[in-house]
Amino acid sequence: MTNSPFTPGLASGRLAAEDYASNFGDLHDPLDDHEALVAADRCYFCHDAPCMTACPTDIDIPLFIRQIATGTPEAAARTILSQNILGGMCARVCPTETLCEEVCVREVAEGKPVIIGQLQRYATDTLMAAGVHPFTRATPTGKRVAVVGAGPAGLSCAHRLAMKGHDVDLYDARPKGGGLNEYGIAAYKTVNGFAGAEVDWLMQIGGITLHTGKALGKDLSLDALKADYDAVFLGMGLGGVNALRAEGEDKGGVSDAVEFISDLRQSEDLSSLPVGRNVVVIGGGMTAVDAAVQSKLLGAENVTILYRRSRAEMPASRFEQDLAASKGVRLVFNAKPVRVTGNGAAQALEAEYTVSGPDGLKGTGETFTIPADQVLKAIGQTLEGAPDALTIEGGKIAVTGPGRTSMEGVWAGGDCASGGEDLTVTAVAEGRDAAEDIHASLTGA
Missing domain, CATH: 3.50.50.60 (FAD/NAD(P)-binding domain)
Structure with a gap:
């Protein structure tokens, strides 16, 4: 384990080498052919499909699932990609639980939707693995x-x-x-x-x-x-990065969550990435969850997400919230940062409880302190x-x-x-x- 020369609380190599590959494996194992057929068979192929209305790219979801069910995943991929050329990535990162799957008739009736996102990944991965690009360029316009x-x-x-x-x-x-x-x-x-x-x-x-x-x-x-x-x-x-507007945010160990994720994504050796023992992530969106979970997976002992509003108002979906909790991340709601304390580098974060009222969000005056040698800001960009x-x-x-x-x-x-x-x-x-x-x-x- 090595310490960062600038932030004493951060260190790399907190885990055994084999743990990094295990921790950062695929969140969802891809479906095999049989699993895809079984999952597709659950679709009712609704004529007025609510899942299509919920999809921002208007993919014909019943059609592509029927194409999977009939053994033509490449055709299903073309149906998806004609509306969403990044259908492969969206299958991995879309909050389907609050979009197409939330309004699935199976979800409404049984509490278990058709796994639309995983079926979309199955179709697009099948096509891309074949090295096929399904579209051709029109005659050049000169524009x-x-x-x-x-x-x-x-x-x-x-x-x-x-x-x-x-x-x-x-x-x-x-x-x-x-x-x-x-x-x-x-x-x-x-x-x-x-x-x-x-x-x-x-x-x-x-x-x-x-x-x-x-x-x-x-x-x-x-x-x-x-x-x-x-x-x-x-x-x-x-x-740009929004300011935390808390005293001490210029201390060592305080940084932007997007930059943290970027460094992790571009790293060829995850064991070389420094992470704190006690990490606090400020924010309530997907970036906050991604930063918090990955901090934990890098070996942080205690990771807390601090969000100024209630759980119901948290932008990250309940699935993402539960994912964070399942990885050992603590979620604290209705609390905002007041100051980062420490001698040059972060050692703790002082926060204040909040309450929503007719005049908006206000502090209650009641404060508490969380140990924090790393503070990640996930409060939006400019x-x-x-x-x-x-x-x-x-x-x-x-x-x-x-x-x-x-x-x-x-x-x-x-x-x-x-x-x-x-x-x-x-x-x-x-x-x-x-x-x-x-x-x-x-x-x-």
């Missing part, structure tokens, strides 16, 4: 589109535009494409380099050139992009690099309809744009719909 951000929204937009015959230059600030799929999702949800493999598979459509290390506002200007391209799509996500010429609404780029911004010829989608939930599947839908609108605008179709 050029710049897509900024190679995350879910940008990838979805770029693929649909390329499929329509447009040439796409896809820019991303990071060294790899994939966005949060590559850098911001728990490793146990997307094992064996799946995020990168999916990007490579998507690029097989042709007509897309990926340029990494290019950030809007630093390496790219919107004016130059508008001058050089026939249309521009912005899908760069949110790069927009960075957006040009002043764009209208900003609620801290995001204002859009109308299928992603149209206040600037002619510029569209936006995903986390950087207003409206919609901050979900991978929603970003995919927004990128796809913006691409269709861009295509119509460029061709008059």
Whole structure:
């Protein structure tokens, strides 16, 4: 075990070497052929299927499950991917328990839905394993589109535009494409380099050139992009980090949860990653759960999620909450951070209980202290690099309809744009719909 030179409470190598591979194995084992057929047989193939309505990308769920049931998973994959080109990743990370599976007729009647997410993974994995890309590029139109951000929204937009015959230059600030799929999702949800493999598979459509290390506002200007391209799509996500607004947040051991997850995802040796003995994660979304669970899996002895509102108001689904609890993470609700204490580096976190009332959330004055040599902030991110010429609404780029911004010829989608939930599947839908609108605008179709 080695200690970090900057934060004495953090150390790497807390576990035996074999434990890392075991801890970070696949969250859900993939279905085999027999399991998929049995699971598909539970579907009622509803005519007015509520699961379709609940899916942000409008996948024809009864159709693809019927295709699995009839032994044609490749056809099922095409049904999925025609609506959601990142259907493989969404099958792994979508909160299906609060979307399609929550409204499944089987769930309503029996409390046990059809496992739609796992069936979607089965179909898309089958197709990708065959090395098949199910779509072909249309005749080139001669139009050029710049897509900024190679995350879910940008990838979805770029693929649909390329499929329509447009040439796409896809820019991303990071060294790899994939966005949060590559850098911001728990490793146990997307094992064996799946995020990168999916990007490579998507690029097989042709007509897309990926340029990494290019950030809007630093390496790219919107004016130059508008001058050089026939249309521009912005899908760069949110790069800034919200402040904790608690005394002592500049102490050693206090960092951003997204950065923590990114370092973990890009590490080739998990035993080299430092983690505290006592970790506190501030926030209540999926990032908070991912950071907390992975802290525990890295060998932290005590991990606490501190969320300022009630359990019912926690953005992370009940499935994610229960997953955290099953891994030994303690969840504390109705509490907010007050100060991080310690001599240079974090040693404890002082928090205050909260209560919701007519005037909003307020502190009760009652405080408590949690040992904390590592504090991870998962309290949301902020927009960075957006040009002043764009209208900003609620801290995001204002859009109308299928992603149209206040600037002619510029569209936006995903986390950087207003409206919609901050979900991978929603970003995919927004990128796809913006691409269709861009295509119509460029061709008059």
